[in-house]
Amino acid sequence: MMKGACVWSLVTVCVLCVCVAYKPVIIIHGLFDTSADFINLHRFINLSHPGTNVTVLDLFDRSASLQPLWKQVEGFKEAIYPIMQHAADGVHLICYSQGGLVCRGILSTLPDHNVHSFISLSAPQAGQYGDTDYLKYLFPQFVKSNLYHVCYTAVGQKISICNYWNDPHHRDMYINSSDYLAILNNEKENPNSTAWKQNFLRIKKLVLIGGADDGVITPWQSRLVQSPSVRFLR
Numbered sequence: 001m002m003k004g005a006c007v008w009s010l011v012t013v014c015v016l017c018v019c020v021a022y023k024p025v026i027i028i029h030g031l032f033d034t035s036a037d038f039i040n041l042h043r044f045i046n047l048s049h050p051g052t053n054v055t056v057l058d059l060f061d062r063s064a065s066l067q068p069l070w071k072q073v074e075g076f077k078e079a080i081y082p083i084m085q086h087a088a089d090g091v092h093l094i095c096y097s098q099g100g101l102v103c104r105g106i107l108s109t110l111p112d113h114n115v116h117s118f119i120s121l122s123a124p125q126a127g128q129y130g131d132t133d134y135l136k137y138l139f140p141q142f143v144k145s146n147l148y149h150v151c152y153t154a155v156g157q158k159i160s161i162c163n164y165w166n167d168p169h170h171r172d173m174y175i176n177s178s179d180y181l182a183i184l185n186n187e188k189e190n191p192n193s194t195a196w197k198q199n200f201l202r203i204k205k206l207v208l209i210g211g212a213d214d215g216v217i218t219p220w221q222s223r224l225v226q227s228p229s230v231r232f233l234r
Contacts, residue, residue, distance in 0.1 A: 023116055024053040024087045026080050030097025030123075031134060031161065034061040041094070055083060065098065066138075069163040069180045073105035080106070090116035090204075097122055101164055104184055107203060108196035117205035125208070127166025127181055134161070145169070152177035 025045055027038050035056040042054050057079050060072050084091055093115045095103035100123020107115060131144050138161065139147060151162035152173040163180035167173070175188050182188045190196070 022049065022052055023089055024055065024083060024091045026083060026091055026093050027054065027056040028076055028093070028095045028099035028103055029056070029061075029065075030099045031065050032062055033065065033096065033099075034058065038096075066160050068158050069098075069102060069105060069160050072102050072160070073109065076102055077106050077110060081110075084114050087114065090114040092117040092119065094119045094121060095123060097124070098160060098164075099123065100125060101181070101184070104200070105180070107200045108184060109192075109199065111195070111199050113199070113202060115203050117207065118203045119207040119209065121209045123208075123210075124164055126185070127164045128161065129166055129168060148173055 027035075027041065029035065029037060035058040038056045042056055045052055045054050057076060059075050059079055060067060065072075080091075080093075091114060093103055093107075095118070100120040103118060103120070103123075104125065107113060107118060129144055135142075135144065135147070138159075139150060142150060144167075147165060148167045148170045150156045151159075151165040151167075152170065156162040156165075157177065157179050163178065165174075166178075166181060175182050178188070183190050184196075186193050186197075
């Protein structure tokens with residue numbers, strides 16, 4: 001509880017630091033989450049900055065968060081667009097865990113978005129490769145060393161976590177099979193890469209939050225987009 005409160009307080013500080021004119025805040029959840037999991041963050045923002053319009057989107061909850069990420073991008077995009085249209089000064093986007101990758105897809109493919117600040121909270125921006133509880137639950141017969149047999153197939157790419165499974169020991173298979181992360185990170189041919197980069201760079205602030213002790217995103221540095229292979233901003 002103490003750790004969670006500290007994380008939400010840090011996110012709130014980030015919002016306040018980048019927020020000058022009470023811009024609306026949009027929150028997108030992660031794998032197996034629902035909007036109800038962000039009640040405390042919603043409350044912290046309103047306590048620290050009364051009057052802020054905070055929307056926690058209630059889409060792709062729980063098991064539905066396993067749906068392909070491009071499908072989630074389109075669904076969340078449709079939900080946030082009306083909010084942006086009613087926010088002349090722009091909005092702030094807080095995206096947690098897998099939601100951070102969904103938000104990358106939104107920001108890259110939406111040419112007229114007005115997101116001022118993109119706060120990526122513990123999101124695997126460079127991919128996931130680790131034995132976590134989620135992995136054991138979803139694929140009980142597999143460990144990280146052989147999950148590529150599932151993820152790097154047409155069937156596997158219909159599961160969200162496989163869209164960003166980045167096995168460093170099977171690099172060629174990852175690049176050839178990944179139809180989300182490898183494209184988003186400009187690691188494979190994408191005729192829209194220049195336009196996507198320009199769309200993403202419409203944001204004014206990028207805040208990446210992550211640490212070594214959350215026990216979910218592995219390697220933890222993936223949250224900070226430190227991989228030399230990530231070229232989406234170059």
